[in-house]
Amino acid sequence: MKQSMVRFAQNFPKPRDLGEELLLIHDKVLAQKSPAFRTWSKQIKLRYAVDAGEGLKSVDMFPEHIAKIMALCENTSVKKLTVVVVGGGSVGDFGGFVASILKRGVRLVHLPSTWLAAIDSAHGGKTALNVGGAKNQIGTFYPASEIVLVKPLLFAQPPARTFEAFGELLKIALLHGGPLWAELSKEFEVNADTLWKYLSAAINAKYKIVNKDPEEKSGVRHALNLGHTLGHVLESYYELPHGIAINYGLEFALRWSVEKKIMAVGEFDKFQRQPVAAYLLSASADQLLDVKANALKEFRRLLLNDKKKTKSETLRFVFLKKPGQVSIQEVHVDDVLVEIIRQREEELNG
Ligand SMILES: NC(=O)c1ccc[n+]([C@@H]2O[C@H](COP(=O)([O-])OP(=O)(O)OC[C@H]3O[C@@H](n4cnc5c(N)ncnc54)[C@H](O)[C@@H]3O)[C@@H](O)[C@H]2O)c1
Ligand SMILES: [Zn+2]
Numbered sequence: 496m497k498q499s500m501v502r503f504a505q506n507f508p509k510p511r512d513l514g515e516e517l518l519l520i521h522d523k524v525l526a527q528k529s530p531a532f533r534t535w536s537k538q539i540k541l542r543y544a545v546d547a548g549e550g551l552k553s554v555d556m557f558p559e560h561i562a563k564i565m566a567l568c569e570n571t572s573v574k575k576l577t578v579v580v581v582g583g584g585s586v587g588d589f590g591g592f593v594a595s596i597l598k599r600g601v602r603l604v605h606l607p608s609t610w611l612a613a614i615d616s617a618h619g620g621k622t623a624l625n626v627g628g629a630k631n632q633i634g635t636f637y638p639a640s641e642i643v644l645v646k647p648l649l650f651a652q653p654p655a656r657t658f659e660a661f662g663e664l665l666k667i668a669l670l671h672g673g674p675l676w677a678e679l680s681k682e683f684e685v686n687a688d689t690l691w692k693y694l695s696a697a698i699n700a701k702y703k704i705v706n707k708d709p710e711e712k713s714g715v716r717h718a719l720n721l722g723h724t725l726g727h728v729l730e731s732y733y734e735l736p737h738g739i740a741i742n743y744g745l746e747f748a749l750r751w752s753v754e755k756k757i758m759a760v761g762e763f764d765k766f767q768r769q770p771v772a773a774y775l776l777s778a779s780a781d782q783l784l785d786v787k788a789n790a791l792k793e794f795r796r797l798l799l800n801d802k803k804k805t806k807s808e809t810l811r812f813v814f815l816k817k818p819g820q821v822s823i824q825e826v827h828v829d830d831v832l833v834e835i836i837r838q839r840e841e842e843l844n845g
Contacts, residue, residue, distance in 0.1 A: 498706070499618065500641045501698055507535040508643050513604050514577025518568055520590040522547045522582035525608060529651040532581070532608075539579070541567050547585045552625045554633065564593060577602040577640075581648070583609035584616035588634070591622035595637035603639040608648050610660030610690050611738060614667070614697050617642050619705040629800070636710050644694060650687055659738035661685045661774060664697055665745060666721050671700035672819020680769035680818075714811075718821045721813040722748050724831065728797045729782055732790065743778035750779075750841075751834050752814040752822075762817050779842035783835055791832055798828050 502508075510517055523544045525532045536542060543564055545551050568576065578601055580590030587605055594603035607613040620638030623631035668676045675696045682689055701719070708715035726744025730737055749766065752758035766772055786794075798810060812831070814822045 497638055497640075498702075499620075499638045501618070501695075502641065502643045503695065504643050504645050506647065507531060507606075507645055510535075510538045513579055513641070513643075514602055515575040516571050517541065517577050517579050518543065518564070518571070519579050519581065520545065520564075520586065520593065521580070522586045522608060525581060525648075525651075529608075529648060531647050532651070536581075541571065543567060545582070545586060545589065547583055549585065549625055549630070551585050551589050552623060552630075554624045554626045557624060560589075561593065561597075564597070568597075573598040573601060577604055579604045579606065580639075581606040581608055582612070583607070584612045587612050587616050588621070588623040588631070591620075591637055591639070592624055592634060595622055595635040600637070603637065605639045605642045606645055606648060607642065609652060610649060610656060610687075611663060613644055613649055613694060614660055614690070615663050615701065618698055618701050620709065638709075646691065649691070652687075654686065657687050657690060658685060658774075659736045660690060662722070662726075662738040662740075662742035662745065664690060664693060665771070665775070666719075666741060667697045667700045668693075669745070669815060669818050670704065670718055670721055670821060672817070675700055676818040680766075680771050683770045683773075685771070685774055714823070717811055717823055718813055720811075721745065721815065721821065724748070724798065724810065724812055725778065725835070728794050729778065731797050732793060733782060739776065742774075742776045743782055746775050747778050747835075747838065748813065749815060750838055751812075752816070754834065754837065755814065757814045757816055757822050759817075766818075777842065779835075779838040783839045784842065786835065786839065791835070794835065795828055795832060798831055 517539050518541045519536060519539045520543045521536060523546055578590060578594035580587055587607065591603060594601050605617040607617040620636045621634060622637050623634035626632035668679045679693055704716060704718055722741045722745035724744065725747045726741040729735055729743050730740035749763060753760060753763045808828050809825045810828060811823055812826045814824060816822055
């Protein structure tokens with residue numbers, strides 16, 4: 496798989512540096528949120544504005560979108576076309592998919608506009624659409640030729656989004672260990688400047704994993720699901736933002752790693768003493784305390800729905816030995832539920 500070029504920019508790039516003929520697919524809100532984007536985007540003739548979110552990724556709406564996009568590109572030589580996608584993860588998944596199938600594939604450039612997209616979803620080449628309400632059921636592996644991280648675009652986000660993205664940054668730092676974890680762990684404050692500071696190291700850490708298993712065949716890439724097993728359940732059940740749910744899922748995974756003696760108690764204590772650990776959310780303190788029996792039944796269904804399911808009732812769970820070392824193990828879905836109850840009781844009993 497080809498490697499994407501990643502570029503950091505203090506300002507929007509010149510359109511002519513992005514490709515010969517451009518089709519801009521962008522999140523509609525950006526024109527209001529970022530005056531700089533509004534001015535810049537007017538230089539590109541072919542523009543397709545979309546409403547971000549899971550609805551955009553719905554396969555039911557896709558025929559309508561692609562017909563409009565084809566009509567827009569009517570007088571363009573497809574060989575020369577570059578699709579430039581500006582938006583968060585949903586716009587990236589949609590726009591990447593469009594680029595991958597338009598005339599069997601045209602050049603793709605991402606300008607991520609959310610921290611989540613900048614740290615995670617714009618990299619690694621996964622595109623996706625949802626089918627019948629189930630997320631990411633179809634898609635392609637189609638890495639962008641180029642990803643440009645435009646500072647003023649990312650800083651146009653409201654501060655609350657910073658904390659949402661922190662869960663993913665923490666995940667990648669824990670997976671990678673080394674200097675990324677050593678430095679991030681000492682941070683007392685998480686804000687846009689913190690994210691910008693660690694963006695390059697976090698992206699490199701993701702590529703280190705993705706490059707070993709670009710199309711998710713060997714299982715190495717599965718490590719990127721650290722915190723995501725319970726995270727996805729909480730995201731659906733409590734309708735939490737993805738990054739917040741992952742933050743909760745990370746604490747669950749760490750505590751389960753200790754319970755299974757995969758992570759030494761001393762290692763977990765060391766983790767908890769780091770300044771940045773104050774930003775970790777405890778699922779058992781905040782989310783799981785009022786879990787009723789019927790919720791557990793729903794959790795079970797959601798866990799088995801998740802695509803990480805292997806055999807009928809088992810799933811692959813990512814445990815952490817220490818920052819930089821994971822252990823991926825098959826667990827039964829009921830083991831996850833038992834652990835949820837155990838962590839909840841541990842919390843209740845102080
Ligand atoms: N392809 C992958 O590898 C991958 C990885 C993780 C997540 N995802 C996907 O990413 C999506 C979630 O990503 P997301 O949170 O970025 O989603 P999103 O695209 O829905 O954006 C979230 C919200 O932020 C707004 N927004 C975007 N840029 C903004 C800006 N600069 N200023 C202010 N508001 C802005 C959007 O309009 C939207 O309301 C999900 O669909 C998920 O499945 C994909
Ligand atoms: Zn994630």
